Amino acid sequence: MVRNLLKLLAEGDIHNIPQLARTLEVSEEIVRMIMADFTRQGFLQTVNSNCDLQCKSCPIRKTCTPRKTPKIWVVTEKGYRLINAE
Amino acid sequence: MTEQKQNFPVYSKKSINVALVGQPNVGKSTVFNMLTGLNQHVGNWPGKTVELKTGELVHNETLIHLVDLPGTYSLTANSEEERITRDFIIREKPDVVIAIVNAAMLERNLYLVAELLALDVPFVLGLNMVDVANQQGLRIEVNVLEAALRVPVVPVIASKNQGLFELIDAAQNLAESPIPLAPNRPDIRPEHRPVLEEICSLITGQVPQPYHVDWVALKLLEGDSEVMEMVEQAAPKAWPRIQTLLSQHEDAILDITGGRYEWIARMVRVAIVRPRPGTIVLTDRLDRIATHPFWGLVLLLGILGIVFWLTYHVAMPIVEWLDSALIIPLADVVSIALANAPLWFSRLVVDGLIGGVGTVLTFLPILIVFFTVLGILEDIGYLTRAAYMMDRFMHWMGLHGRSFLPLFLGFGCNVPAVMGTRIVEDRRARLLTILLVPLVPCAARLAVVSFLTPAFFGTGAALVTWLLVIGNLTLLVLVGIAINRLLFKGAHTAFIMEIPLYHAPNVRTIGLYVWQNTLAFLKKAGVLIVIVSAIIWAFSWLPDGNINNSLMAGLGRWLEPLGRLMGLKDWRLIVALLTSFVAKENTIATLGVLYGISNQSVGLAARVGATLTPAAGLSFLVVQMLFIPCVATVAVIKQETNSWKWTAFSVGLLLTISLIAGVGVYQLAVLMNWGV
Numbered sequence: 197m198v199r200n201l202l203k204l205l206a207e208g209d210i211h212n213i214p215q216l217a218r219t220l221e222v223s224e225e226i227v228r229m230i231m232a233d234f235t236r237q238g239f240l241q242t243v244n245s246n247c248d249l250q251c252k253s254c255p256i257r258k259t260c261t262p263r264k265t266p267k268i269w270v271v272t273e274k275g276y277r278l279i280n281a282e
Numbered sequence: 283m284t285e286q287k288q289n290f291p292v293y294s295k296k297s298i299n300v301a302l303v304g305q306p307n308v309g310k311s312t313v314f315n316m317l318t319g320l321n322q323h324v325g326n327w328p329g330k331t332v333e334l335k336t337g338e339l340v341h342n343e344t345l346i347h348l349v350d351l352p353g354t355y356s357l358t359a360n361s362e363e364e365r366i367t368r369d370f371i372i373r374e375k376p377d378v379v380i381a382i383v384n385a386a387m388l389e390r391n392l393y394l395v396a397e398l399l400a401l402d403v404p405f406v407l408g409l410n411m412v413d414v415a416n417q418q419g420l421r422i423e424v425n426v427l428e429a430a431l432r433v434p435v436v437p438v439i440a441s442k443n444q445g446l447f448e449l450i451d452a453a454q455n456l457a458e459s460p461i462p463l464a465p466n467r468p469d470i471r472p473e474h475r476p477v478l479e480e481i482c483s484l485i486t487g488q489v490p491q492p493y494h495v496d497w498v499a500l501k502l503l504e505g506d507s508e509v510m511e512m513v514e515q516a517a518p519k520a521w522p523r524i525q526t527l528l529s530q531h532e533d534a535i536l537d538i539t540g541g542r543y544e545w546i547a548r549m550v551r552v553a554i555v556r557p558r559p560g561t562i563v564l565t566d567r568l569d570r571i572a573t574h575p576f577w578g579l580v581l582l583l584g585i586l587g588i589v590f591w592l593t594y595h596v597a598m599p600i601v602e603w604l605d606s607a608l609i610i611p612l613a614d615v616v617s618i619a620l621a622n623a624p625l626w627f628s629r630l631v632v633d634g635l636i637g638g639v640g641t642v643l644t645f646l647p648i649l650i651v652f653f654t655v656l657g658i659l660e661d662i663g664y665l666t667r668a669a670y671m672m673d674r675f676m677h678w679m680g681l682h683g684r685s686f687l688p689l690f691l692g693f694g695c696n697v698p699a700v701m702g703t704r705i706v707e708d709r710r711a712r713l714l715t716i717l718l719v720p721l722v723p724c725a726a727r728l729a730v731v732s733f734l735t736p737a738f739f740g741t742g743a744a745l746v747t748w749l750l751v752i753g754n755l756t757l758l759v760l761v762g763i764a765i766n767r768l769l770f771k772g773a774h775t776a777f778i779m780e781i782p783l784y785h786a787p788n789v790r791t792i793g794l795y796v797w798q799n800t801l802a803f804l805k806k807a808g809v810l811i812v813i814v815s816a817i818i819w820a821f822s823w824l825p826d827g828n829i830n831n832s833l834m835a836g837l838g839r840w841l842e843p844l845g846r847l848m849g850l851k852d853w854r855l856i857v858a859l860l861t862s863f864v865a866k867e868n869t870i871a872t873l874g875v876l877y878g879i880s881n882q883s884v885g886l887a888a889r890v891g892a893t894l895t896p897a898a899g900l901s902f903l904v905v906q907m908l909f910i911p912c913v914a915t916v917a918v919i920k921q922e923t924n925s926w927k928w929t930a931f932s933v934g935l936l937l938t939i940s941l942i943a944g945v946g947v948y949q950l951a952v953l954m955n956w957g958v
Contacts, residue, residue: 222547
């Protein structure tokens, strides 16, 4: 499950937690825990909200409002290395 | 039956050691407090700044030594708390480990359980807050969970003292049982089992006691740096091969944690019946306001306003009453009793020592009110919401939301603010918060500024005061960013904020929280405050009892050239700043003595105002706002950091900032030809 989650994230599409939980057939809470774990281990990285410069080209810009920016993760080099280590 | 030890001091024949473990916010401290009451000892782990709590109780004629291990999310050596918890369980080998989990957040809490089971210790699961879980519509099948885990599971509502007897009973039975448990442990996924077995065979017979080979091999594959270091030293011949295996199987960690998450998912699937989708529970309703981007901030500011109101309307009258009913009469009685003693001795006792005790007493009602409110907010689960609301603002300084509360409450008094940093879990963030607290102008600093500013600036006083406060807060942010970047190299600990469910506060837990924190202040900071107050008094008395000829005055005159850079050409102003170290209000009292005018008199402010130009007045106010904190704040900084180095750094930092700001403001005014 954990490996599949990292693979899904590394595929490059945009995912959200409810959809990932449905795909992996686990609860959203478990997905949140794994994402937090991945972040702590350095396999994922949260993207800072200082992304104004890239805003125009951002595929999820419509989800941002002046008050609320969604929490975004990206797979790090270490994360890709683990997936490719199989 | 379960009783605290003081009721049964004699006839306990057996004793067992029990360790309490659990993630933060699971009610572990409530369980510990309920079981041990006042029969507990609070200290620090040897050589660490992490709090160590031990206690005792007698249950069925067995003396139970209970250790409350630090709250931790996992057992990987990420933090000091995690290292302490796992080292204690491995090395001290308690007879039983009781893991407390929050029944309403079982999934999240089971990760630690999965790691604990790998340590192969007798284990009982305390399923706390089952009432909260029920409120959330969750039904936990305790018997099914027990059968699935194959360890004793006891439902508990610690805040209502329910299930604790059964919990201790289960622990005692387990400790006395000759049949070892065979718990259902998480397994590593098949892909990496062969490599785990190879590592096991390489280190068998070489792992130092009391470590288990299986656990060490698992931690090596997880990349645990502490365990790797241990094995490198213990098995130097096997190490190169182990290192090769680890680098070839870097992805094994995915299969180890994957095994744990699959195990959690299985446990939860069999033992929890969830509410229908779409059911809105009480916590969700309350959180619609408490974590709302706008109304959440309004609520937070309202609650902080109530804390200030309580401090001023409940604590301050008690402070005044203590002063008039206890300290002043005591000083009078001692003065009369020491009438025939040498004058210096009489004044040392009355002004130095009793004055110091008075300072300590002044803080007691404030601390009790502060810690009561903080304890309630933490116990009901609001503090985490407040931290969540302020998190994004605090990130600018490399801090988390939890640091906001003590910083904001520093406006009332810096002493409880420094002590309040105990709510900040991350050690680096806590240290940074402690260093920043003195830059928040406390009520006493503001009182001095409010007294003097009208004399310097007339109708513009309100604007100047406001600008001074804004200046302090701007400096706070800049200093925070600078310390974080330069000293802590911009380090930012990964942080997962768990939002607990709301629940009713427990009087006993809050009472013990207030008692322990207040006692810690009296024991450590209180003594230091009295000693330093007496030393400062001696400096202002020696050699002949006249403050104008005192050592303090000599120091003021010696520092006069530095004062001139700030426009302060009168040594008396420097002495007033120096004596503010005892208490910020002393600035006014000292000026009153040195200028020969009662500090209650409006004439004093006018007289001081007349001796200074507006530029020098502004410089004096800036230094007053930024000068080193009072002795009580310095004492609690030492107490909370447990380090003279960081205490000296804090004092040095404030001294440097205040002098640079004072000189800068005055020289800028001179340059602009304003108010000189």
